[in-house]
Amino acid sequence: MGDSKSSLVFLVLLLIVLFSGTSSDAHYLSYNFTIDPQPRDDQPWCEVQGEVDQKVFLSYDCGTAKINYLSPLGEEVKRMSAWETQTHTLRDTGDLLQEQMPDVTPEKHTDKGPLTLQARMTCWHEDNGHTSAFWESGFNGQLCLLFDLENGHWTMVHPGGRQMREKWENDRAVMDFFKKVSMGECRAWLQAFLVRWEKMLKTSAPPTTVPATVQPTAPASNRITEIVLVVLAIFVILSIIAWILFKKRRQCFQEA
Structure with a gap:
């Protein structure tokens, strides 16, 4: 006995x-872009929602450059000298997505009402020092396409992403932009944020969140680790x- x-x-x-070692020190940063080609008078044509570890910290209007800080995490952003550069990058990303929308919109769009484009950029830093990034994109909240920048692999998860994949996969300028923003700038932002945020992330509860533009997807490497x-x-x-x-x-x- x-x-x-x-x-x-x-x-x-x-x-x-x-289970205590399943990346307790791993963190990820995401920016969710919503592009509306036909916004109402009181709606932005481009809105960006920022979140870290599923905690929303701000929303940003690309057109007016208005920022709403949604939690103490967001308030910390105000004190960062690099934040102004980030807003310019977010605006440039919104402009690019808006320009690309006519070329990536599905030919057979049968849903009623206007079509909105969503894109989600995510970069993460694991406790072992490994970093990577991916993009998700879709229409009207439906995830259509996933691009893993670590291996350069495109995954079409919905038929509506076929035209988007064909356009972006063969557009060197768009590919270079996605890589530069997510593999370079996003990771640098996350590291800078963590200097101020790490203690707050361990103690703060998730704030009331705005509905995600494209449903969040956990980093693939984390899911694989958990399954193993x-x-x-x-x-x-x-x-x-x-x-x-x-x-x-x-x-x-x-x-x-």
């Missing part, structure tokens, strides 16, 4: 170690249970 308790204690400790850890944990559990049962059975035979 004592051996069984020791084994179970070992199992609990092992699981704690495994779950499979490993299950294997360990089954192995220990089998070992305990085997030992008890052998003990019974010896006593008999």
Whole structure:
């Protein structure tokens, strides 16, 4: 009986170690762009929502350059000398997406009402120092296309992204812009943010969020890591249970 308790204690400790190391120090920064070619009088043609680790910290109107700081995280941005440069980059990205919209809009658009383009740029920094980035894009909240900049792979997740993929995959200027902003500037922003934010991220609760433009997608490497850890944990559990049962059975035979 004592051996069984020791084994179970070992199992609990092992699981704690495994799951406590699933990137507690990993962080990601996302900017969600919504491009509306036919905005109403009181609506922006381009709106950007910034979030870090699923916590929204600001919204930005590309046209008026108006910024709404939505949490203490956002208030910290005001004190950063690099923020003005970031707003220029966000505006340039909005301009690019607006220019591209006529060429990437699906030919067969049957939905009623105007079509809006959404794009989500995400860069992340893992606890092991690895960094990467990806872009998601779609229409009217429907994710259509995913571009992983780490391996240069395009994934079409909805037929509406076919024209978008064909256009951007063969447009060197657009590709270079996406890489420059996400693999260069976004990662630099995230590192600068974390200097001010790391303690706040561990203690602050998520603020009330605006509905995401394109549904957030966790970094693929994080999902793979979690799956591997779950499979490993299950294997360990089954192995220990089998070992305990085997030992008890052998003990019974010896006593008999």
